[in-house]
Amino acid sequence: QALARLDEEISRCRACPRLVAWREEVAAVKRAAFRDEDYWGRPVPGFGEPDARILILGLAPAAHGGNRTGRIFTGDRSGDVLFSALHRAGLANQAESVSVDDGLRLHDVRIAASVRCAPPDNKPTPAERDTCAPWLLREVSLIKPTLRVVVALGAFAWAAYWPLLSSGYGVKPPKPRPSFGHGAVWRSPTAPTLIGSYHVSQQNTFTGRLTPGMLDEIFALAKTEVKT
Template sequence: MEMKVLMDEVTACRRCPRLVEWRERVGVEKRRAYREEEYWARPVPAFGDPAARLMVLGLAPAAHGANRTGRMFTGDRSGDFLYAAMHRAGFASQPTSTHRADGLQVRDAWVTAAVKCAPPDNKPLPDERDACACFIRQELALMPSLRAILCLGGFAYEAAVRILRGAGYALPHPLPKFGHGVLVPVENGPTLVLSYHPSQQNTFTGRLTPGMLDDIFAAVRRVIDG
């Protein structure tokens, strides 16, 4: 119930004028392929199991993906790639995520983003990242079983580090540089597992392959089960 209240707060947020203007304008102008659909065009709440041991942390909703469908990593190719891997790893009930009523369930996982609104050019500003940090901090506080945070991309990694340090967790010094497959231990906290983001730029060019993401989820399993 506490998590539901928090997600209601997320959905109602209007703290960042630039993001509010952009997400709502996209929802009116729309992409031609979706012109008959009603866009969500609000902050996108996290999705999954609050009792999970794994948090999947992305950058922000895609303008015509989650900003349209209202569910994280849903309705775009990044989500297709991610949920297919989560399905193979046993974290998702099906390999596709097309809309909020498609029946998808995630097991032992919580899918969220460092910034809850779709940003122009997919690039949130530092003050927008910091304005959203309070939500992630509260999500962490409401997840007592959390053992790993899968950071999808460098932005998510940076956000996770800032949030964990702000919450009083001790991280390694010097901090490891972002790299695919890097694990960052957190004293008495969730291990950070780093992965390239499943963006089209990464998946179409082969920088991130299905096998590489499968290896990441195998590492996640070792962390949460170990």
Template sequence: MSQPAADGPATDPEDPGHPVAAAARTATVSALDAVVTGCRACPRLVEWREATARTKRRAYLDWDYWGRPIPGFGPPDAPLVLVGLAPAAHGGNRTGRIFTGDPSGDLLYATLHALGLANRAESVRHGDGLRLHGVRITDPVRCAPPDNKPTTAERDTCRPWITRELELLRPTVRTVVALGGFAWQALLPAVAAAGWRVPRPRPVFGHGARVALPAADGGPPLELYGCYHVSPRNTNTGRLSTVMLRELLREAARSAGLDPLPERPVAGGEP
């Protein structure tokens, strides 16, 4: 695992390490993934993620926590992109991979596997052999925030990363799924900056919401879906079931030109 950087924060947009400048310099998705892990633009998030990596959770005392920003995960030519909120303090912040090592990721990757969009149903750690097929997963905020609640300023400071990611994915991306209202709100200005037109008034989030965003340059449009977040708060209360998640992701995959598998049980059964 990588270790937290020792240098100070890059809070000035003119600083070459700030997301505004650093994201703009990247020419490929893989380059973006490498550069984002060194970001130190939000002092509160830097302090929190690194303190969490030092103190750890009792169950993970033998882990060498990642403790850095999390890059996106999945092929750089994916037609389908799933967007969450931010890494979990003892999930992605521990394992170094988005939606890995926490209950939200357990459900998400099991569902993708059931649809034939992942080669395995479990996501344990970076380098465990998990591969996604035609799907990329990313977050609008790349560092674990206290109480899983980034501030508006932190969300906006982090925006250049996901905007550049969408720009680099434009040749292939056709569908984006916002996992939760935070992702939906964070995505709208990002997709607009990346080259698609967002209608006014802005579309409203909801599970199953769908809006077509035309490209500003006449290129392929982008289909934006809303989906309740895969957090235990939603799944334990029944607000989001595995059936709801699977059916929405199946529809989104088809809209992206993928060929998801037909009905088959999700690992762990149906709630």
């Protein structure tokens, strides 16, 4: 099927030299706790349903999370927070996401990263986001018939929505761009609604900037929005 072919194509991309070097170095050196595992060490494709109405857009794979397991938000603390929330919202069959064969199934949700290779310090550059944007565009073009809502985790993903809006939907992004915030919403009559959420990284969850309740509100909003 088309998405599987796209995933395969993405996983061979080497367009960003800095990220190719980092993802492979991390995969070779490994973290001590995962010494006996084979790291994926490649671009991490999207995960979830081909007929999803909700697309969750993250930042980039975690070095020892998605870059290790080969599935986005899988095997890291960010993912624990995200999938617990999806499970509470009825959008995932389980709260745990540890490996590609853990039985996790999403309902009505697809998850992708704005940049598909693990970046140093979890910090991809806007240039790398632009380089990776065509993959997002192609993924969205395949789920376009059902897609209604994009949940942007963090300001970086929020910014990745606008080029998608213009090239994927032929809608001119508003000027100035609506600002990112937790619970910020932007609607278009002809493109998926954009919802902003603080990112599920430990920086936000450990400090209490993002609580489970705040994440529940985001997915409740997304579920309401797909029906309107």
